[in-house]
Amino acid sequence: MTYSSLAAMISAEKDVLAAGPVALVLVEDDVEVATTLRHHQQIGFDSVVALMPPEFALPADLAETVLRVNYDIYADHAMERAVNAVNDAVPGQWVYYCFNAEYLFFPFSETRNIKEMLAFHTEERRHAMLAYVIDLYADDLEAFPDAVSLDHAHMDRSGYYALARADPAKGGEPKERQLDFFGGLRWRFEEHVPPARRKIDRIPLFRAKKGLRLRDDHTFTDEEYNTFACPWHHNITAAICSFRTAKALKANPGSRYEIHTFKWHNSAPFEWHSRQLLDLGLMEPGQWF
Numbered sequence: 001m002t003y004s005s006l007a008a009m010i011s012a013e014k015d016v017l018a019a020g021p022v023a024l025v026l027v028e029d030d031v032e033v034a035t036t037l038r039h040h041q042q043i044g045f046d047s048v049v050a051l052m053p054p055e056f057a058l059p060a061d062l063a064e065t066v067l068r069v070n071y072d073i074y075a076d077h078a079m080e081r082a083v084n085a086v087n088d089a090v091p092g093q094w095v096y097y098c099f100n101a102e103y104l105f106f107p108f109s110e111t112r113n114i115k116e117m118l119a120f121h122t123e124e125r126r127h128a129m130l131a132y133v134i135d136l137y138a139d140d141l142e143a144f145p146d147a148v149s150l151d152h153a154h155m156d157r158s159g160y161y162a163l164a165r166a167d168p169a170k171g172g173e174p175k176e177r178q179l180d181f182f183g184g185l186r187w188r189f190e191e192h193v194p195p196a197r198r199k200i201d202r203i204p205l206f207r208a209k210k211g212l213r214l215r216d217d218h219t220f221t222d223e224e225y226n227t228f229a230c231p232w233h234h235n236i237t238a239a240i241c242s243f244r245t246a247k248a249l250k251a252n253p254g255s256r257y258e259i260h261t262f263k264w265h266n267s268a269p270f271e272w273h274s275r276q277l278l279d280l281g282l283m284e285p286g287q288w289f
Helices: 006-018 033-042 060-065 078-089 114-123 184-188 244-251 274-279
Strands: 022-026 047-052 067-070 094-099 102-105 128-135 153-156 161-167 173-182 201-207 238-242 267-269
Touching: 006 047, 006 067, 006 078, 022 033, 022 078, 033 047, 033 060, 033 094, 033 102, 078 094, 094 102, 094 238, 128 153, 128 184, 128 244, 153 184, 173 201, 184 244, 201 238, 238 274
Parallel strands: 022 047, 022 094, 047 067, 128 238
Antiparallel strands: 094 201, 102 238, 128 201, 153 267, 161 173
């Protein structure tokens, strides 16, 4: 089903959206759109919404099963407006958002679906989940000039770090249970990335509630939503494995001709399995057995 606007989709599909976890996929270009949508269907989202330009095509199976919305992703604050609109429509429901060529992984996601994981997370009295955006990139930029290849995807196995997140309202004191995380291509090629876009942390999974707002730095107006764990013990975290930064670095004129490879001594083939991310410490299973 294709809708002319986000408001029209929400009006027509409000009951469907409220029935189970919702995945919003913001489509910036025509790279790996179908694989992104299928991945999030396969891990168990009840509704997958594709916010995309009308000129992009979808395979027939996805055209029948995805809620497609004609959307200008390059308009000012397009990401926040879309997420906030869906938040207002489905209070109490879990909502996830990502971009095309991004793939969500969580601990044991090969044998547990998203609804099982969110049910446990809800029992832990958590209403949001931290994720690290882990950069993926093709190993050979001559063979794959847009830096995207599912079969030849690589990732950084080290080079990640965290800094305390300052609270301007308290004179720069660190915020409780909040950190700014860095690493991957945004760290290694930081001269091509604006400082405000160098963080790799995101709160992509959250429970919608009245008055909640997503900000343009991927944090929410409710500060508890931005924490990595509750005060008592570690909680589950997730990873979004993403070609988005690699695509941008090879598309932007300022960096396109200066980067000949993304590989370095700490590159490793991406195995498309949560165990690799857990072993590298890029996801936290928390108390989930």
